[in-house]
Amino acid sequence: MTKQNGESSAVEDIKASSDGLRGTLRDEAADGGTHFSATNRQLLKFHGAYEQDDRDARRVRKDAGEEPAYSFMVRAKLPGGVLTGRQYQVFDALAGRYANGTLRVTTRQDFQMHGVLKGDLTRTIAAMNSALVTTLGACGDVVRNVVTCPAPVRDPVRDQVLGLAATLSAHLLPATRAYHEIWLDGERVTEDRAEHGADRLYGTRYLPRKFKIGFGYPEDNCCDVHSNDLGFLALRDGDTIEGFNVLAGGGLGATHNKPETYPRLASPLAFVRREDVCRVSEAVVAVHRDYGDRSNRKHARLKYVIDDHGLPWFRARVEELLGQSLAPARPVEVADIHDHLGWHDDGDGCRFYGVYVENGRIGDSSDIRLRTALREIVTRVRPEVGIRLTPQQNVLITGIADRHRELVARILGDHGVPDPAGVSPVRRWSMACPALPTCGLALAEAERALPGVLAALEHELARLGIPDAELTVRMTGCPNGCARPYTADLAFVGRSADRYTVYVGGTMLGTRLGVAYADLVRRDELVSAVRPLLERYQRERLPNERFGDFVYRVGVEPVRARATREAP
Ligand code: SRM
Ligand code: SF4
Numbered sequence: 001m002t003k004q005n006g007e008s009s010a011v012e013d014i015k016a017s018s019d020g021l022r023g024t025l026r027d028e029a030a031d032g033g034t035h036f037s038a039t040n041r042q043l044l045k046f047h048g049a050y051e052q053d054d055r056d057a058r059r060v061r062k063d064a065g066e067e068p069a070y071s072f073m074v075r076a077k078l079p080g081g082v083l084t085g086r087q088y089q090v091f092d093a094l095a096g097r098y099a100n101g102t103l104r105v106t107t108r109q110d111f112q113m114h115g116v117l118k119g120d121l122t123r124t125i126a127a128m129n130s131a132l133v134t135t136l137g138a139c140g141d142v143v144r145n146v147v148t149c150p151a152p153v154r155d156p157v158r159d160q161v162l163g164l165a166a167t168l169s170a171h172l173l174p175a176t177r178a179y180h181e182i183w184l185d186g187e188r189v190t191e192d193r194a195e196h197g198a199d200r201l202y203g204t205r206y207l208p209r210k211f212k213i214g215f216g217y218p219e220d221n222c223c224d225v226h227s228n229d230l231g232f233l234a235l236r237d238g239d240t241i242e243g244f245n246v247l248a249g250g251g252l253g254a255t256h257n258k259p260e261t262y263p264r265l266a267s268p269l270a271f272v273r274r275e276d277v278c279r280v281s282e283a284v285v286a287v288h289r290d291y292g293d294r295s296n297r298k299h300a301r302l303k304y305v306i307d308d309h310g311l312p313w314f315r316a317r318v319e320e321l322l323g324q325s326l327a328p329a330r331p332v333e334v335a336d337i338h339d340h341l342g343w344h345d346d347g348d349g350c351r352f353y354g355v356y357v358e359n360g361r362i363g364d365s366s367d368i369r370l371r372t373a374l375r376e377i378v379t380r381v382r383p384e385v386g387i388r389l390t391p392q393q394n395v396l397i398t399g400i401a402d403r404h405r406e407l408v409a410r411i412l413g414d415h416g417v418p419d420p421a422g423v424s425p426v427r428r429w430s431m432a433c434p435a436l437p438t439c440g441l442a443l444a445e446a447e448r449a450l451p452g453v454l455a456a457l458e459h460e461l462a463r464l465g466i467p468d469a470e471l472t473v474r475m476t477g478c479p480n481g482c483a484r485p486y487t488a489d490l491a492f493v494g495r496s497a498d499r500y501t502v503y504v505g506g507t508m509l510g511t512r513l514g515v516a517y518a519d520l521v522r523r524d525e526l527v528s529a530v531r532p533l534l535e536r537y538q539r540e541r542l543p544n545e546r547f548g549d550f551v552y553r554v555g556v557e558p559v560r561a562r563a564t565r566e567a568p
Contacts, residue, residue: 012294014042015141015205020176021046029122029182035070036118046142046206047179048135049074049121052114056437072116073438074099075138076128079169080162081109081150081389083133085378085399088387090131092375095362098124102371105360107431107483108145108212109223109389110138114438125183136179141207143172143285147223148215150388151340151354152398154347156239161215164277168213171278172285174206175199201282201289208292209300211285212251214391215244216510221334223391224484224510226250226265229302230284232277235330244277245329246270248284248314249306252481255298256495263486263513264303267311269318270326283321287314334509339392339428341420343405350384351405352398355412356420359432359447360393373415377408393431425470426461427454429508431484435477435494442477444494449523450475453492456527464538471547472508475500486513489548490530498523502530505551514548515556 008016014023023043028036036044041051053068061068076091083091091111095103100115116124125135138145146169148161176199199206215232216225225231231247250266272280284302291309293299306314319325341354357370364371377397378385384399400408413419420428433439435446454473461467471489476482478494479501485491487510491503499520506514521529533551541550 007295009295009297011042011141011297012205012208014039018043020178020199020204021174021206022176022178022182025178026182029118032119034067034118044072046137046140046174047183048077048125048138049116050139050440052438052440054437055440055442070118071114072118072121074113074116074121074124074128074135075106076111076133076135077138077145077169078110078133078389079146079166080148081105081391082162082166083111083387083389085382085385085387087131087133088374088378090127090133092371092378094124094127095371102361102363104434105357105362105389105393105395107360107391107393107433108147109150109391110145111389112434114434122183126185129184134173134179137172137174139210141209141211142174142202143169143207143211143213145169146213146215147228147391149217149220149222149340150390150396151222151338151344152346152348152352152388152396153340153344157234157236157241158217160241160274161217161234164274165215168278168281172201172213172281174202201285203289205294207285207289208294209288209297211288211302213281216334218332218334219336220338221510222337222339224487225334226510227252227481227484227487228266229288230281231266232272233332233334235271235332241274243271243273245332246272246280246284246326247329249303249311251301251303252484252486253301254479254481256479256501258298261298263481264307265487265511265513267306268329269311269315271328271330272326279322280318280326283318286321287317291317334511337509339394339420340390340396341394341428346398349401350398351400351402352388352396353400353408353412354390354420355395355397356418356423356428357394358427359430359450361447362395367416368418369415370417373411373417376411376415380411381408392429424454424458424461425468426457426473429470430454430473430475432475433477433482439477441480442494443496444477444498444500445523446475446477446483446494450492453523453526460527460531460534464534466538469537469547470508472506484510487511488514489546489551490514492521492523492526495520500526502526504530504533505548505556507548507552508546512548512552514551517556 050073057069098120099113104112146165148165212228213230214223214225214228232244235242246269247266248269252263254261288302381404386398388396432446432450435442474483474485474488475492487506492500502518503514504517
């Protein structure tokens with residue numbers, strides 16, 4: 001069995017000759033220009049930043065003979081989405097000083113800032129590090145942010161898992177000192193393994209592609225664990241962790257009209273004890289490193305290694321590296337999911353409050369001033385208060401003592417932040433990716449378009465007499481799947497300017513993929529395209545049956561065939 005397939009892709013050469021991700025980034029970051037060379041642009045991703053340009057301004061600037069309006073997206077890596085109040089204040093200040101005045105909660109519990117100019121990049125990254133937050137490995141061909149439920153819900157198991165997520169994230173961080181040399185002027189501030197020289201795990205070429213890890217619970221899969229390359233489903237024994245079912249080969253990215261690319265849910269691989277999580281993760285990552293496709297980046301995720309060789313082969317490779325056989329996965333199914341919004345007891349004498357954040361964007365608009373509200377809360381309610389980011393793009397304000405409860409509620413209310421109880425279920429469970437104008441890969445709108453589409457959907461559900469129908473609606477600007485559309489009950493995936501493929505039949509639990517129902521649907525016709533299905537759902541659903549489950553039960557093939565005939 002060969003470990004390499006064909007010629008290396010251009011990115012492979014860039015990594016291999018980068019001198020541990022250094023390239024000439026340090027010089028270029030300080031050269032006074034607006035953007036990086038093509039080589040450094042690739043390396044920059046490993047350091048947590050993406051070069052972008054304002055796509056709204058592209059045409060005008062081009063016609064005027066001007067260069068694109070370059071700026072940078074900076075992503076901080078926050079295992080389990082946990083921040084102290086003080087760290088949140090640093091992000092808030094940076095968003096105002098160097099970015100576009102907003103912070104964005106990502107679907108993997110990170111913070112992203114958009115609109116950072118090249119001249120401010122070093123200051124931005126250094127300021128995050130001085131708050132003990134790294135951007136290293138937030139993007140690039142390495143292990144990305146480790147996700148898990150962030151809710152402090154009186155549960156020792158969840159506390160332990162949060163700790164494990166942070167430990168695993170640190171364990172799999174690239175060891176290069178380049179990050180410190182480039183952005184921190186050689187100072188070692190955050191904890192990493194930078195002194196160990198050449199990277200023991202990643203070698204000189206790092207991974208063939210990004211690699212994602214998540215920890216979920218059968219009783220709460222709020223992190224969509226099956227969408228990860230490597231997932232751990234925590235099984236409990238009372239208040240302790242009995243072990244984890246290991247799931248491998250999840251990933252959602254696909255390309256329109258390329259059937260060889262597809263979303264895939266992770267498959268059960270094994271059962272492991274808590275003390276083996278780091279070792280097993282390292283072995284799975286190493287198999288991806290050694291057998292992933294380095295010639296074709298569209299075929300380089302772990303899911304393709306597993307599908308190309310088969311799960312038994314994959315298990316054998318992992319066992320080989322571990323030097324022991326793996327126990328079979330336990331027969332456990334995901335049964336529920338929570339969004340953790342509203343008021344909850346944290347079991348430690350305090351409360352936490354889950355704030356609904358539309359598409360994860362924390363900013364100040366004329367009617368909702370969420371960024372100001374959160375700033376005021378972390379400034380006034382100290383010292384216990386913390387901020388946690390959920391994989392559903394929402395924010396939890398944690399550590400609220402009883403004496404502060406009214407104050408927090410008042411600050412939120414005064415700034416127009418909606419009480420989640422008053423947000424329709426369909427909106428509350430919705431997500432969109434950033435898409436235009438920042439994402440270079442967007443084919444259509446998402447974040448800016450979803451609120452309007454949801455208003456039309458809310459209207460339709462009210463007309464049908466089912467305003468409280470619970471369904472996840474997700475929208476992305478392209479098929480890469482950043483807002484995890486394929487596991488949603490209903491999803492709109494950007495196809496071309498203003499046109500979408502409509503997916504139905506996924507599940508809120510994240511355990512089933514939807515299928516394409518209609519293609520090339522115009523944005524203003526998305527809701528009418530699914531109207532016949534919604535009407536049928538209203539008439540024929542079983543008690544408490546969710547939309548995706550209904551579609552799945554009645555059979556997706558007949559509804560899809562009908563929609564295809566009706567598609568414009
Ligand atoms: Fe993503 C690329 C945004 C979660 C699959 N993703 C991108 C880039 C960096 C565009 C680019 O490569 O030029 C986007 C930046 C846009 C911007 O302006 O900010 C981007 N992805 C996001 C975020 C911010 C979406 C969000 O609404 O929160 C999420 C950041 C997560 C984080 O903090 O690390 C984000 N991306 C995801 C997820 C969901 C998840 O991991 O749970 C997926 C699907 C799961 C998966 O990985 O398969 C996802 N993003 C992709 C892909 C497709 C990868 C593939 O296997 O083909 C790309 C394109 C690529 O890598 O070439 C991509
Ligand atoms: Fe960009 Fe596509 Fe990801 Fe949306 S799904 S952020 S458009 S890559």
